[in-house]
Amino acid sequence: MEFSHNDNNNLPLTKFESMLKTNHVLFFDSEEFENIIHHYLNQGKIALAKKAIKLGLDQHPTSIHLKLFKVEIYVFEDKLSEADKLLNELYVINPMNEEIYIQKANIFSKKDNHEQAIDVLKKALELTDDVVDIYSLIGMEYLFLDKYEDAKTYFMKCLESDTNDYSALYNIIYCFEFLNQNEDAISYLNLFLDKSPYCEVAWHQLGKQYFTLKDYNKALTSFDFAIISDDTFVGAYLERGKVLEKLKRYKDAIENYTITLKLDEPSSFALLRIGICHEKLGHDDLAIQYYDRTVHEDPLLDKGWIAITKFYNKKGDYQRALFFINKAINIDSENIIYWKLYAQINQRLKFYEEAERGYKKTLELGNYELNTWLDRGDLLIKLGEPEAAIFNFEQALDFYPENAELEYRLAGSYFTLKEHDKATFYLKNGLKHNEDYAFIIEELFPKVSKEILVKNILKQICK
Numbered sequence: 296m297e298f299s300h301n302d303n304n305n306l307p308l309t310k311f312e313s314m315l316k317t318n319h320v321l322f323f324d325s326e327e328f329e330n331i332i333h334h335y336l337n338q339g340k341i342a343l344a345k346k347a348i349k350l351g352l353d354q355h356p357t358s359i360h361l362k363l364f365k366v367e368i369y370v371f372e373d374k375l376s377e378a379d380k381l382l383n384e385l386y387v388i389n390p391m392n393e394e395i396y397i398q399k400a401n402i403f404s405k406k407d408n409h410e411q412a413i414d415v416l417k418k419a420l421e422l423t424d425d426v427v428d429i430y431s432l433i434g435m436e437y438l439f440l441d442k443y444e445d446a447k448t449y450f451m452k453c454l455e456s457d458t459n460d461y462s463a464l465y466n467i468i469y470c471f472e473f474l475n476q477n478e479d480a481i482s483y484l485n486l487f488l489d490k491s492p493y494c495e496v497a498w499h500q501l502g503k504q505y506f507t508l509k510d511y512n513k514a515l516t517s518f519d520f521a522i523i524s525d526d527t528f529v530g531a532y533l534e535r536g537k538v539l540e541k542l543k544r545y546k547d548a549i550e551n552y553t554i555t556l557k558l559d560e561p562s563s564f565a566l567l568r569i570g571i572c573h574e575k576l577g578h579d580d581l582a583i584q585y586y587d588r589t590v591h592e593d594p595l596l597d598k599g600w601i602a603i604t605k606f607y608n609k610k611g612d613y614q615r616a617l618f619f620i621n622k623a624i625n626i627d628s629e630n631i632i633y634w635k636l637y638a639q640i641n642q643r644l645k646f647y648e649e650a651e652r653g654y655k656k657t658l659e660l661g662n663y664e665l666n667t668w669l670d671r672g673d674l675l676i677k678l679g680e681p682e683a684a685i686f687n688f689e690q691a692l693d694f695y696p697e698n699a700e701l702e703y704r705l706a707g708s709y710f711t712l713k714e715h716d717k718a719t720f721y722l723k724n725g726l727k728h729n730e731d732y733a734f735i736i737e738e739l740f741p742k743v744s745k746e747i748l749v750k751n752i753l754k755q756i757c758k
Contacts (some may be wrong), residue, residue, distance in 0.1 A: 307331060311347065325355040332364045344368065359389055366398045375402050393422040393429075400432065409436045427456045434466060443470040454487070461496045468500045472507075480504045495524035499531050506538060514538045529555045536568060545572040563593035567602060574606060582606060594626050597633070604636050613644050631662045638670070647674050663694050672704055676739055681708040699729035707740035710749065722752055 307327040314321045323331070328351035335344035345368055351361045362385055369378035379402055385395050396419035403412035413436045420429050430452040437446035447470035453463035464487075471480035484501040491497060502517030515538045521531035532551045539548035549572045552565040570585030586606065589599035600623035607616035617640045623633045638653025654671035668691035675684035685708045688701050695701060702725035709718035726733060733753060737744040744750075 308334060315343075315346065320350070322354060323351070325351065325358045325361060328355065328358075329360050329364070332361070336364075336367070341368070341371065359385055359392060360394075363392075363394050363398060370398065370401050370405060373405070375405055378402055391422055393419040396422065397429065397432065400436075404436060404439070407439075409439045412436045427453050427460065430456070431460075431463060431466075434463075438466075438470075443473050446470050458487075458491050458494075464496060464500065468504075471504075477504050477507050481508075493524045495521045495528050495531065498524060499528065499534065502531070502534055502538070506534065506541075509541075511538050511541050515542070527558055529559050532558070533562075533565060536565075540568070540572065543575075545575050548572050561588070561592055563589050563596045563599060566592055567596070567599055570602060579606075579610075597623070597627065597630055600626075601632060601636065604640075608636075608640060613640050616640050617644065629660060631657055631660045634660065635662065635667070642670070642674070647678055650674055651678065663691075665691070665695055665698070665700070668694075669700060669704070673739065676704070676708065681711045684708050685712075697724070697728050699725045699732045700735065702728065703732055703735040704739065707736050707743050710743040710746065711740065715748065719748070719752065722749070726753070 307323060308331055310321060311323065311331050328347060332344050332347045332351065335341070335347060344364070348361060348364050348368065351358065352365070355361060362381060366378045366381050366385075369375070369381065378398070382395055382399055382402070385392070389395070396415050400412040400415040400419070403409070403415060413433055416429055416433045416436065420426055423429060430449045434446045434449035434453065437443070437449065447467055450463045450466040450470070453460050454467065457463075467483070468480055471477065471483070481501060481504045484497050484504065488494060488497050488501070498517050498521035502514045502521065505511070505514035505517055515535065518531050518535040518538065521528055522535070525531070532555045536548045536551035536555075539545070539551060549569050552569045552572075555562065555565045566585050566589040570582045570589060573579075573585060574582035583603070583606065586599060586603040589596065590603065593599065600619060604616050604620045604623070607613070607619065617637075620633055620637050620640060623630070624637060627633065634653050634656045638650045638657060641647075641650035641653060651671055651674040654667055654674065657667050658671065668687060672684045672687045672691070675681075675687060685705060688705045688708070691701050692698065692705075702721045706718050706720075706722035706725060709715075709721060722736070725735075736749065736753075
């Protein structure tokens with residue numbers, strides 16, 4: 296039984312909490328203690344649950360159910376040896392209690408012995424009439440083992456026993472998706488909907504499968520049925536909006552996203568999508584309005600800052616774009632996309648030192664795309680720092696060996712420093728790997744390209 300402070304069943308709970316405030320110990324039968332403990336565990340009030348277990352066992356020292364709650368606390372606190380010892384004692388007393396097997400399986404699972412957990416849970420199945428929870432536990436253990444077909448089988452058993460077990464339905468679809476079995480998922484959902492035609496969750500999941508397969512018209516129909524089944528289903532309106540965007544029906548998409556703002560607290564996702572739709576429609580003022588609302592609603596949503604920055608970037612308003620990307624970086628200085636945008640915008644504004652700093656930070660955060668190395672190196676060349684450029688390009692060669700674009704740049708940089716042996720080595724390598732990029736020497740190193748040694752090497756290779 297679950298206690299509620301708004302019903303007449305909470306008298307034992309009220310009595311228990313009053314007792315804790317005094318030195319008077321009151322008597323409760325074991326079932327009352329079980330309900331009190333269950334309530335506290337559901338509320339996440341572990342300390343109060345432990346007090347109730349102790350007092351309960353003081354009054355009912357032979358209660359197996361209360362001792363099983365003690366096992367549950369041990370497991371929660373990772374005191375697995377204590378839990379195991381107590382379970383073994385309980386098994387001797389009552390070897391036919393399925394909860395003993397469930398807790399034993401929980402311990403095996405905590406120790407990553409998932410196969411043993413499954414074996415124990417299958418024994419519990421033989422002892423219980425309430426199989427659904429155990430099917431679900433077995434399914435979860437198979438998920439831990441990455442055995443998605445087996446997991447799917449047991450979650451399907453859950454749904455066969457209880458068609459309202461939406462948790463099982465979500466897990467089934469998760470397995471289908473992980474196995475890339477979207478068509479099979481569609482077949483399964485259609486069979487399920489034949490029996491439960493007004494299940495909004497199933498229609499919603501069916502729509503998502505069609506969306507993945509880019510069958511947008513069928514996806515739209517599925518979400519329509521989800522909304523018919525429950526016209527307050529926010530998720531269905533959001534997904535329907537995404538489909539309508541794919542179909543370029545931006546006004547209709549805005550309408551669906553707007554409905555979600557009325558049904559629930561405004562979500563940053565919906566606000567962002569409305570802004571993007573308005574931008575597609577050329578409604579610049581409204582687009583900016585919704586982008587502003589997005590970043591205000593959720594300052595940690597990087598897609599909001601990226602959208603508003605890119606909006607001004609496209610308009611050529613680089614100062615305003617820089618203003619917003621700076622605000623984004625102040626909130627999250629570890630975001631690679633922010634720093635890359637920061638670098639690109641500063642480069643357009645001809646703030647080359649800041650642009651180079653942005654690319655450097657992007658690399659430090661683990662973005663090793665070739666263009667990032669090239670852009671940073673080219674800026675270092677422009678800034679008159681050939682040594683730093685060489686270090687940058689040589690690091691890049693570790694990731695992109697025998698890359699002609701890097702080798703020509705290294706050749707030009709070494710020629711600039713009058714290190715002709717290294718320069719010649721890289722120039723010949725560049726020509727060997729791809730002659731088409733030889734223009735890099737003339738474009739980035741115009742003085743170098745006029746040197747007789749460079750001209751002779753280029754002529755010799757071209758012959």
